[in-house]
Amino acid sequence: MRVPDVSVTLHRLVPRRFRGLPVAAPVLVTTVFLVATVLGSGAVSRALDIDSGNVWLWSSRPAEVGRVNAGAARVDVTQAVTDSRGHRVRVVQNDRYLLLYDLDTGRISSVNLTLLGFTSWLTVGKDRDLTLALSGDQAAIVDHDAGTVHGIDPGTLRGRDRRVQLAGRIVGGAFDADGGLWVGVPAAGTVVRLRFPVHVATVDRTVTVAPPGHDLRLTVLDHGALAVDRTAGRFALVDPTATRTVRSPVGLAKASVPDRTVGSLVAVTATPPDRVVAVSTDRGARPSAFALPTGMDLGTAVPFAGRIYVPCTSHHVVYVFDRTGRRTATLGLAGATGPLELEVHGDHLMINAPDSSVARVVDANGVTRVITKYQTSRPGDSGPPALIAAPGQSETAAPSGHGRGHGDADAGRGNRPDTTRATGPPGPPVPVTAVAGDARVDLSWRTPVDNGAPVTSYRLSWGGGHRTLAGAATGTRITGLRNGTSYTFRLTALNRYGRSPDALSEPVTPSGTVLAAPVGVVASTPAAGTVHVVWSAVRGATSYVVRSGGTVVGVFDSPDGDLTNLTAGRSYTFTVVARNGSDAASGPSTPSNAVTPYDAPGAVSSLDVQVNNANSITVSWGAAPGNGRTPVTYLIDKTDHGTDSTGTTRTKTYDTLTPGATYTVTVWARNSVGDGQKTSKTVTMPSSGPALAMDVSVDSTTSDTVTLTVSLAGTGLKTCAVTLAQAHWTWDCFEGGNRGAGTYTHTFTTLTADTQYDITATVTDTAGGSKSWTGTARTEP
The missing domain is CATH 2.60.40.10 (Immunoglobulins)
Known part of the structure; x- marks a missing residue:
């Protein structure tokens, strides 16, 4: 029996939705997550339908994605993704499309595996709680915090319809085998199924599973969903015709589930008390619980082919249990570091260590083999040539547009350890x-x-x-x-x-038929970070291209759209071109009115912490961009002190600090929109130690040289300088890099014979102390 794909990764993905370039995507993927992956907590579960047996796995250190032949348990193609080295990258795939989602830049890139080329990119932002769900030619971005569901096209990454707004925060977000997208709405105590007819997302079923306000988690089944009521300790099984509630044998206060479960066995991870609850979707079956190993960093359990797999990132193993809780195997990954990702693809479970060179493949019979990911293609391998290289973001104006459009902006690279600028061929120039x-x-x-x-x-x-x-x-x-x-x-x-x-590019067909140009283009700024552009619909048009200053900033399927990645504080006007189904276009519209998008302020341009003495520091910083809103005021937070507002002043002194203690100061700007990005710096105060002391001795002289030795004592030495006044020579005792206590010797040369020189030496420390010495030396006749 063929098992649809399910994956478990550590972090929530973003939208992965494909509407097709020239070809409509066949059965695709459902993505979700909750447990073990590149962030070290949580995991992702996504159900994939990949018929070819080829699975792409990410390796962060060499910055490459490798295509694994699951049946042969080996990598047959590797491709560098230069601009994502050291980054957390989620891979979403089927036989026609490969999506690379860089969590550290917030950028998704789409690859058409049939035509062998990149087709588009989309920036969704960093550190957002998003899930991408995909089934057949339907895909959706589920924004958990905003409570919205939005359909997008997998090839163009453009939105297909308006977002569906639900009541408050939502959980889950995956398609079942019947093409319904399920999410949970804790504020209402319901689970909701959405359908995606052409250009319309609709809620076609709402089921009450708990009292309003209960803490819910959701895993989507092949036909329906299972809601975990963490507040009441119950499960609600929602199938196509009915709903039944089952009490859990253990508490569920911190329970987790993959967003998608394939088959009739559901695994619910309850920690504490470190239990897995096995729930059968068969009618009349009662859930049972079994204990997990304690004292370990365990991820969300994933069921596959009648077994339950539990990743352990602290020991880099995966524990295998049968449904009764008997441990049947422990699968290790020798040399693995970092998190583990579990993904079910067809008849295989893939276990990937993205920060390492190793992976494992498990078949439906439980037979497992080790995969070495860092290898090149072998002669005779079939499949597409290497074609992937992550599209980076230039600092020039970039297209943008959320809602029913697509866009990008420089999202930054994130606070990852390996941020050295990569060198290599360029990224693909998408979108065309x-x-x-x-x-x-x-x-x-x-x-x-x-x-x-x-x-x-x-x-x-x-x-x-x-x-x-x-x-x-x-x-x-x-x-x-x-x-x-x-x-x-x-x-x-x-x-x-x-x-x-x-x-x-998308396929286009030149035509002698000319569409009318859009008229009445009006731009507005309804919210921070957003420009809304609206125009009159054009008969025969199926899409619209929006430009500003000659640059494409959005493509939309309806006569309006939101642009969300423009530069705040900069003035824009827009023109619109209408396209028909063959992308034959009208002339451009007349320009819109000018608008200036606004947003929260940017980060301060610099941050410096000066140690005045063992008890005092002075913090100063550069101005932050106002991003279209003024005035900008500044706030500063220090360890054990709290937050102060400095108004428009960009300096702050702290006294009465503890010698030897370490402090972190954080500075950010605020305008009428809200708070900007925070910038932090850590400083360790000098500790009490030997008193600062200095002595200078003249060791020898010649007719044109003076040699002297400086002896220093103390801690936290900062500067040391010796000057021969008449010669206008100054020597930095610490020019060699060492700043510790000890002796430093130097010879002044090219002096005048039989001449007396006045010597001044000064040493300072980070606590604000200083010592000086004065003397003379005479050169020989």
Whole structure:
């Protein structure tokens, strides 16, 4: 029996939804999570439908994604993802699409595995509690904190319809085998099923599973869902025709479940008291609980082929139990570090250590084999060539647009240990936006990340033609095309390290039929970080391209859209072009009114902590950008002190500190929107120790040299300088890098014979103390 794919990862994913380029995605994936992965807590469960037996796994240290042949238990293709080195990357996949979601930049990239090229990118932001769910050609972004569900296209990553707003925070978010998306709504005590007819997301079933306000968790089943009422210690099994409630044999106060469960066995992890509750979806079955090993960092249990797999990141093993709780195996990963990811793909369970070179594959019979991920292709392997390289974000204006559009912005790289700038070929120049006209197509793209070397040229190809473009180009017009013929354009960027992966346009068909241009374009700023643009609908139009200053900033399927990644504090106007189903376009609209998006202030431009003495520090910082709202005031927080407002002043002194203690100071800006990004610095105060002392001795002289030795005592030495006044020479005792107590010797040269020189020496420490010495030395005649 074929088992749909389920994966468990440590962090919640973002939207993964595909609507298709030229080809509609077949059965795809359902993503969720709660337990063990790259952040070290939590895990993700996603149900995938991958018929080929090929699974892509991420390796963070070499920054590469490898395609594993699950049946052969080996990697047959590896591809560098240069710009994501050391990052946490989630991989969402089926036979046609590969999505790479970089958690540290908040960026999703879409790859069409049929056409072998990148097709789009989308920035959803860092540190957001999002789940991406996908089934067939339906996909949705579930925003847990906002309580919204939003359908997107897997190829273009554009939204398909308006978000569905639910009552408060939501949990879960996965498709069942019947194409229904289930989420839990704790504030209402309900679970909700959504359907996604073309361009419309609707709630078609609401089931009460607990009193309003109870703490819920949700795992989606093949046909229905199981709600975990952590407040009451109950399970609610929702199937297509009925709902039944079952009491748990153990407490569920901190219970977790994967977002998607395949098969009739559900595993609920309850910690404490470190138990797994095995729940059968069969009618009349009663749940049973068994104990887990204690004192370990255990993740969310994942059922697969009648067994229950529990990852342990502290020992880098996976414990295997049968449904009665008998441990049948312990699967180790020798040399593994960091978190573990468990994913069920078809008839195999993949166990990946993304921070290490090892993985395991387990078949439905429990047979397991070790996979070495860091290896190259072998002769005779089949499958697509290596094509993936993470699209980075340049610092030039980038397209943006949430809601029913797509977009990106520089989301930053996150606080990960390996942030050294990567070098290599450029990232793919996605998205490639195509607008067709009469026997022509206008193309535009964004400048890709250069990975250490500027782009020198682009190569563009299409059916019947090719062109080389300058490295500064961000668009071109192709003429002489045939009306009524569909074209897909393939673009690569080159630098001195090599060529990027291919970026693909959507298929477009030139036409002599001209759409009317949109009219009445109006822009507004309804909320922080958002510009809303609206215009009149155009008869025959199926999508609209929004530009600002010649740059594509959004593509929308309806006559309005939200742009959420523009630069706050900068003025924009917009023009709109209408496209039909073949992407044949109208002329541009007249420009909109000018608007200036606003947001919370940015981070302070610098932060310095000066130690005045063993009991005092002075903190100073640079101005933060106001991002379209003033005035900007500043707040500062110090360990054991609390938060103070300094108004518009950018300095603060703290006294009465403890010698030898360590303090962290954090500074951020605030405007009418809210608080900006915080910047922190840690300082250790000098401790009490030997008193600061200095002595200087003149060791020898010649007709043109004086040699002397400086002896220092004390702790926290900061500066030491010796000056020969008449010669205008100054020597830094610490020029060699050592700043400790001890002796330092130096020879002053090229002096004048038979001349007396006045010597001044001064030493200071970080506690604000200083000592000086004065004397003389005479050169020989």
